[in-house]
Amino acid sequence: DIVMTQSPLSLPVTPGEPASISCRSSQSLLHSNGFNYLVWYLQKPGQSPHLLIYLGSDRASGVPDRFSGSGSGTDFTLSISRVEAEDVGVYYCMQALQAPHTFGQGTKLEIK
């Protein structure tokens, strides 16, 4: 199985400040088609996870442009340019290159 490792696991952020989360995979997520099969989800308190970023850097429909994804191969980053109060929750990265799909441990973002 591909192991996904996120850091940090806890992220206190002041509103209006930037934030970033790192996700590393034990194997390259770069498919032969040129796409990285890396996804970012946000699970807000009491809700199902919802899709933020797919294929490493493509924003899902309706996701604010303050969210961006970058990276390739085994190292990926989710960046938030200016954190807002509604961004609190747990952020997960997931690899979809091969079964079983595997998730990172989650990063809990909280507002200072």
Added chain:
Amino acid sequence: QPQLQESGPGLVKPSETLSLTCTVSGDSISNTINYWGWIRQPPGKGLEWIANINYSGNAYYSPSLKSRVTISVDTPKNQFSLKLSSVTAADTAVYYCARYNWNQGNSDYWGQGTLVTVSS
């Protein structure tokens, strides 16, 4: 847009079989570009992928659960189902069904989740 709704018993006894159904609206299970799957989350813990299946029954399973899991589709009812046998307390979790977009490599629509507790 697609909506998914999980249904099934909220309490299952140890050693018995957990059975859940996901009803899909706003999309067709027979849509050839999508798979349909299950993910679970033990209370206070992270997410664990269980399995995906497409309209023709082509399925992928988590190796750690494969011996106990069966996933199936019912295209006339626009539903898909999960069966997990020989459950223990470790299988207590919120179970989510989701649509997996094959082209984009993501689960783009999720159900609200259903808590299944394994207890006698």
